[in-house]
Amino acid sequence: MLALHKWKLLFLALVTNLALVGSLASGDMKTAAQWNWLDIVGEGGLILLALIWLLLILHSRPSGRVTQFLSLGLSAIFIAGFQDWLDEFISFPDNALWDHWIESGLMPIGLVLLTFGIYHWHKEQLLITEQLRKRERLFREHRGLDITTSLSGAHYLRAQLQHELAKGEHTNSLALVLIDIDNFAQINRHYGNREGDNLLHALSELLLLNIRRNDLLCRYAGDRFALLLPNTGTLMANTIAAEISQAVRHFAFKPQQQQDSIFHSVSIGIAFSSGQSATADTPDTLIARATHALLRAKEQRDLHQPRAA
Template structure:
C-alpha cells in the first residue's frame, strides 16, 4: 500500500479532492435528511459500488505500469466512482429541485466513465494478446524445466535433440535448423569481462526469442552458439529468417555496466532435413556454420 501511494500520489490525491468537493457542494446546497428518511438498502448498494470502484482503481494502479491504457482504465473507473458517490450523497442530503448539477453528475459521469473504461479494456485486451503471443513462444521450453539452460534461460542441447526428434517424426513436414554463433566472442569476453559477457548472451537470447515465429524454437546449443528449429520451413524461408536474425544482432547495441555500447555480429549455418535424424541434422548445420565462419575470417 505504501508503494501504491508513493507511485500514484497525484492520482489518489485528485480522487480524494474531487470526492470531498462533491460532499462540500452537497452540504452547501442542501439539507441533511432525517434519520427516518434514510434507505439503508440503497445506501449499502450505492456506497458499496463506489467503494468497489475505488478498490478496482487501487488494484489497477498497483498492478500495471503507467501509460495510456492505465490512464484510460483509471479515468473510466473514476467517472463511475463519481457517479455512485453523488448518488450516495443523495441518500443523505436533500437538494432543492432547482439544482440540476447533481443529475448531470450522476447521469453524465457514469456513461462517460463506462466509455473510457471500455476503451481502456479494449487496449488492455490488445496488450494481453501481444504478451500471450510472446509467452507462447516459450511454451515448449517451459514444459520441461529440467532442460533449461541456467544462464539465458533457454532450453539446452538435450532439449534441442528431443524436439528435433519429434519434429522429424512428423511425416510430410519439412524442418529447418539454424545454428547461430557470435563472431569473435572470445574477444568480447576478454573485453567485457565475465559478468557483462554472460549478460550479453542472456539479452541476445531474449532478443532472438522475441523475433521468431510462434512455432519456432530457440535453444542455447553450447557456449555462444544458439540453435533455431523452424518447423514447416524450407531453404528459402530458413535463409530469410537467418538473414533477419543476423541483421537483428548487427543492430543490437549491448550496454555494458559502464554505459558503453558493444556491437556484435553473428554467423549462421542452415540445414534442411532430408532423411536425417536429429544428430545428422545438427552435424550438417554445424558444418555449414563452420564454413560460414571460415569464409568470414578469410575475408
C-alpha cells in the first residue's frame, strides 16, 4: 500500500533534507556541553512517533480525502518537530526568522489538518459500522440467503410482508419497492454470467448503503430487488426510491475484461398499504401492485429512450 503514496514520502524526505541543509548553512553547531538531553529525547520521540503514525496510515489506507488530511497533518507536525529538534544541536542567529516560522507555523497547521482528517475518518467509520450492522442483521435474523448477493429471497420477503400486514392498525404505513436493473441481460451477453453476478453483488452493497437500519432488502428474482419499508409514508418512500435511483446512476461498474466503467439505471415500482386498509391487503396483492407500478415505470422509460434510426 505504501507504493500508492510514494510521492508523499518523497516530498516529505525532500522537505526534511532542505530543512536540515538550511539549518546547517545558516546556524552554528552547539557543543556537546550545550545539549539538553531531556529535550533531545522528548522532541526526538515526538517526531519519531509522528513518522510511525504517518507510515502506518499510508500503509493501511488507499488514496482519498481522509488519507490526504491525515498525511498532510502528520507531515506538517513531523517537519515542525524536526526543525524544533534541530534547535537542540544548532544555534541560529536572531535574524533567522524562517526557523521560527517552521516551528511555530507548521505545528498548528498540522494539528488542524490532522483534526479534519480524524473527523472525516470518524464519519467514514460510522458508515462502515452501519453497513456491517445491516449485514449482521441479515445474517442473524434472515434465512435462505441468496449466494450471489447474500440477501434474503422472495420466500422470506413474503413472510415479512405477512408479518407486517398482520400488525393491521398498529402500523402507520407500509411501502414495498421493487427495483429492476435496466438492460441487465446485456451484461450477461457481453461479459458473461460471472460479471453479471459481480454487478448484482456490487449493487446489493450499494442499495444497503442507501436504506435505513430497519428496512429489509431482498433479491426478489433475477435482476430484481425488493425493498420493504415499514412505517414509511408516501413522501419518504419516494425520497428513498429517488436516492437509490440516483446512487445507481452514479455507480461506475468496472468489468474485469475492460478498463472502461459501465453505468446503469433502474426502474422502480412502489406499492403502499396503510394501517386502515392493511386487513384487505395480502403479500400477493401488494407485490402485484408494486409489479404493476414497476411495469408502468419501464414502459415510461422505453417511451423516452431515443430509438435507433
